[in-house]
Amino acid sequence: MRSLPVIAVTVGEPAGIGPDICLCLPDHVRQAPFAAHMVVLADRFLLAERAALLQLPVSLRDWDPSLPPRAGTLDVLHLPLAGPACAGRLDPANASQVLALLDRALAGCRSGEFAAMVTAPVHKGVINDAGMHFTGHTEYLAERTATSRVVMMLVGGGLRVALLTTHLPLREVPAAVTAVALEETLRILHREMGRKYGIDRPHILVAGLNPHAGEGGYLGREEIDVMVPVIERLRDEGMLLLGPLPADTMFSQPVLARGDCVLAMYHDQGLPVLKYASFGHGINVTLGLPIIRTSVDHGTALDLAGSGKADPGSLFVAIEQAIAMAHR
Missing domain, CATH: 3.40.718.10 (Isopropylmalate Dehydrogenase)
Incomplete structure (x- = not known):
């Protein structure tokens, strides 16, 4: 199991559908296992609250790279939010945590801890409302890696x-x-x-x-x-x-x-x-980039957050592509 590449998945905007689709990973893995070990970067308590709201029987486990994947379990690298997150309601106070998720995933990719990073959607507007200039994942990661x-x-x-x-x-x-x-x-x-x-x-x-x-x-x-x-x-x-x-x-x-x-x-x-x-x-x-990064191609869909209607298909494909690139 330890030979499996580790893929870091950032949960994105906490008020959006990122938590919802990440919580769908254990059920998907039961049906079609990934050739990798997934770790979701998020606030652990946010995921627990959203799982309860969606009535998803997901077991959350603190990330430990020495442990193999476990069926029905989502491994979580906990990065705390500044305050509560309510599905569908943006809060600029939590914008810094959204960027911290990206920074942690990027650091893990550059150190070799992670083979690739996969990103759930962020909300550009609320990050800028918090006073941080942000035009998108692509530009942010380029700046952080000094990629021209x-x-x-x-x-x-x-x-x-x-x-x-x-x-x-x-x-x-x-x-x-x-x-x-x-x-x-x-x-x-x-x-x-x-x-x-x-x-x-x-x-x-x-x-x-x-x-x-x-x-x-x-x-x-x-x-x-x-x-x-x-x-x-x-x-x-x-x-x-x-x-x-x-x-x-x-x-x-x-x-x-x-x-x-x-x-x-x-x-x-x-x-x-x-x-x-x-x-x-x-x-x-x-x-x-000097790392592998894939992402969903949709937005935060605030109107669907917490409803159980979000389609996780793009996330699954993004993970599959990241794994293929890591193996290649």
Whole structure:
């Protein structure tokens, strides 16, 4: 049992569905055991209260790496909340604990204590309301590891969609589509497809920024002036790149069949299609970090917290993918 990789799962926003879906892990493991040992980073008393609310017969055990997994038991690395957490009600007082969970999981991954980290959803707004600047897991982990560039990639529904820019207002996107950003992102995507998915020479489909990929310059010149020179230079190095492609037709089956992954220029260019194809079972993978990190691809769903209606499917897939990457 001790040879099993240990996967750290952060419970995320305590008022959201993170605790609910983490409490579903023991029942899932009974039916389909993971090839790993899971430890949930959370306030132990929060999990006990939510389990009672949901009437889930889950046994909670304090995390001890020397103990093997036990059926029906959730191993918990306890990090206390600042105050009580009520399902569906955000409290900025608990925001610091949400970040502490990430810091502890990250420290364990960097020390070798954990093989990977999987994150349940956080609420960006309440963290900022608490006076801490936070734009998302991806950016936070990049800052904490001093990684100059990371790439967010969503996986699900038979698609892998990476993003050049992430949580930016739409008006700021064109200025962020630079030659440096595109080249660095494509290099990370190319390298990580080999490391994490075993595809050493991936075919990458690159979306244009503008409608019709600029229509030869009539609908914007970013494709001509910025994107094409980078793509041609990297092709000369041996990368298999197709693009820039019009985003409205890139997601058709004939085009998708030609690639192993897609690079979209901004958040809502690529993710609506992926979420339509995989909602509830898609995941988020951070590429370029010195650790393995996967995540659910949904939010905190405050309206579902404590109701028993939250779907844990995305969490299960995120864990399975993290385990596969750890073994690879």
